Amino acid sequence: MITVQQVLTVTTRGRGTLEITDSIRNIVRESGVGVGLAHVFVHHTSASLILCENADPTVRRDLETFMTRLAPDGASWLEHDDEGPDDMPAHIRTILTQSSLAIPVTAGRCALGVWQGIYLWEHRRAPHSRRITVTVQGHERLD
Amino acid sequence: MITVQQVLTVTTRGRGTLEITDSIRNIVRESGVGVGLAHVFVHHTSASLILCENADPTVRRDLETFMTRLAPDGASWLEHDDEGPDDMPAHIRTILTQSSLAIPVTAGRCALGVWQGIYLWEHRRAPHSRRITVTVQGHERLD
Amino acid sequence: MITVQQVLTVTTRGRGTLEITDSIRNIVRESGVGVGLAHVFVHHTSASLILCENADPTVRRDLETFMTRLAPDGASWLEHDDEGPDDMPAHIRTILTQSSLAIPVTAGRCALGVWQGIYLWEHRRAPHSRRITVTVQGHERLD
Numbered sequence: 001m002i003t004v005q006q007v008l009t010v011t012t013r014g015r016g017t018l019e020i021t022d023s024i025r026n027i028v029r030e031s032g033v034g035v036g037l038a039h040v041f042v043h044h045t046s047a048s049l050i051l052c053e054n055a056d057p058t059v060r061r062d063l064e065t066f067m068t069r070l071a072p073d074g075a076s077w078l079e080h081d082d083e084g085p086d087d088m089p090a091h092i093r094t095i096l097t098q099s100s101l102a103i104p105v106t107a108g109r110c111a112l113g114v115w116q117g118i119y120l121w122e123h124r125r126a127p128h129s130r131r132i133t134v135t136v137q138g139h140e141r142l143d
Numbered sequence: 144m145i146t147v148q149q150v151l152t153v154t155t156r157g158r159g160t161l162e163i164t165d166s167i168r169n170i171v172r173e174s175g176v177g178v179g180l181a182h183v184f185v186h187h188t189s190a191s192l193i194l195c196e197n198a199d200p201t202v203r204r205d206l207e208t209f210m211t212r213l214a215p216d217g218a219s220w221l222e223h224d225d226e227g228p229d230d231m232p233a234h235i236r237t238i239l240t241q242s243s244l245a246i247p248v249t250a251g252r253c254a255l256g257v258w259q260g261i262y263l264w265e266h267r268r269a270p271h272s273r274r275i276t277v278t279v280q281g282h283e284r285l286d
Numbered sequence: 287m288i289t290v291q292q293v294l295t296v297t298t299r300g301r302g303t304l305e306i307t308d309s310i311r312n313i314v315r316e317s318g319v320g321v322g323l324a325h326v327f328v329h330h331t332s333a334s335l336i337l338c339e340n341a342d343p344t345v346r347r348d349l350e351t352f353m354t355r356l357a358p359d360g361a362s363w364l365e366h367d368d369e370g371p372d373d374m375p376a377h378i379r380t381i382l383t384q385s386s387l388a389i390p391v392t393a394g395r396c397a398l399g400v401w402q403g404i405y406l407w408e409h410r411r412a413p414h415s416r417r418i419t420v421t422v423q424g425h426e427r428l429d
Contacts, residue, residue: 001144001280001287003322003424005392036146037182037278039323041390043399045339051242053188053234058223062231063238065220070213070356077351080344088348091339095349099337099402100388102243104184104276106148111276113186116242133390133397135323137280137287137423138146144287144423179289180325180421194385196331196377201366205374206381208363213356245386247327247419249291254419256329259385280423281289 002140004031008132012047012122015086017060020132021110021118024103027134028110036138038110041100043131046090046123048097054117067093073125083124090123097121108141145283147174151275155190155265158229160203163275164253164261167246170277171253179281181253184243186274189233189266191240197260210236216268226267233266240264251284288426290317294418298333298408301372303346306418307396307404310389313420314396322424324396327386329417332376332409334383340403353379359411369410376409383407394427 006027012018020040028038042049053059071078071092074085081087101118104111112118120130149170155161163183171181185192196202214221214235217228224230244261247254255261263273292313298304306326314324328335339345357364357378360371367373387404390397398404406416 001146003287005321005390035148035278036280039388039390041388041397043397043402045337045399045401050238051188052238056223056225059231059234062221062223063235065222066214066235069220071352077355078348079351080342080348082342088345091345092349092352095336095338096239096382102182102184102245102388104148104182104278106276111184111186113188113274115188116186131399133392135321135390137322144289178291178421179423193381194331195381199366199368202374202377205364205366206378208365209357209378212363239382245325245327245388247291247325247421249419254327254329256331256417258331259329 001138004136006134010120010130012128012130014125014127015122017119017121019117020120024118025110028105028136031136032140033105033136033138034108034141036105037102038105039102039135041133045094047130048094048099048121049101050097050119050121051101051116052119053115055115086125093123105138144281147279149277153263153273155271155273157268157270158265160262160264162260163263167261168253171248171279174279175283176248176279176281177251177284179248180245181248182245182278184276188237190273191237191242191264192244193240193262193264194244194259195262196258198258229268236266248281287424290422292420296406296416298414298416300411300413301408303405303407305403306406310404311396314391314422317422318426319391319422319424320394320427322391323388324391325388325421327419331380333416334380334385334407335387336383336405336407337387337402338405339401341401372411379409391424
């Protein structure tokens, strides 16, 4: 068995989702792992990862609406606002979603469902540079 | 170290939870792994996985009530309804729970807590066939 | 590749977060793994794990406020209260956060972001003893 690790840096354009499926697929393909797991980790507390429907952009728009209703920027019941009204809602959104995803690797490929896309979700209003570590572990592919 | 991977197909009866603990336990036992991790992954964006209290069914009934209050079918603030009023709420419920679970394997067994059961949570109202991949990685058991 | 597994028992003081970053860092350092993953798992359904901002305690206070608004103890719409009014809210909070975290191990260390701390979140009002299993998998460090 082998472990291959690679770092990815993604620049966001402020709040919203950014698809990173292709980058992850490429890292898995180049890892040489045939059967195992691909682990994606974001090193921040105000951006997160989701596996989401990848066909209709209204799905991700509705997710924004949902989160905005649940934890509105500048809500009166929030205390922590050191970096602005979107600071604490960004932490809440991160806590409710994922800091890491693990996806099976089968026959040398990321075994995602047909409608599953991997998205980095930026929760801050301003653009940020987000660091992601991908770790692929498993048996080497026999070509 | 070894990696063993197996696919499971579960037919749901519409919205609700379905316990799959025994199936996962069996796959772990048959994998031959003594110490490691068992990873369970669902290949869909409107069904998810939870580790939940396994004794009293009212717990899972209350989870349904909670999610229904949080993201009601047909809510006026939701845009995406291509497959009906339960389409977008199903994506929201998936995002708020897990697409994958990883459970320690200890002494050749799934090391769940006494009250932890593994459940597939169908979020759509209609029955669906759901594909699950189980990946077990670790040291071989020495019998 | 190697797998190292260790059990940790944490005594909580009732509802609230408890930082366990140092304990996890130590287990990773002692595991001898250089590149891989550290997996942290809590064997309970009313306590969970989060990766959270580790600098300002108001962040975790706001998380409590958020969860209390979302699933208040003794809410009229909850049925399950066998162990008291905080029983079912504790299960809901667990479901919405994580029962396990996986963190990359890089150069023999837990590769957390600068602001990421690992917290055990006790969701019951009374103190509890919580069992955690840490599994580290990867290539041995070459010193």
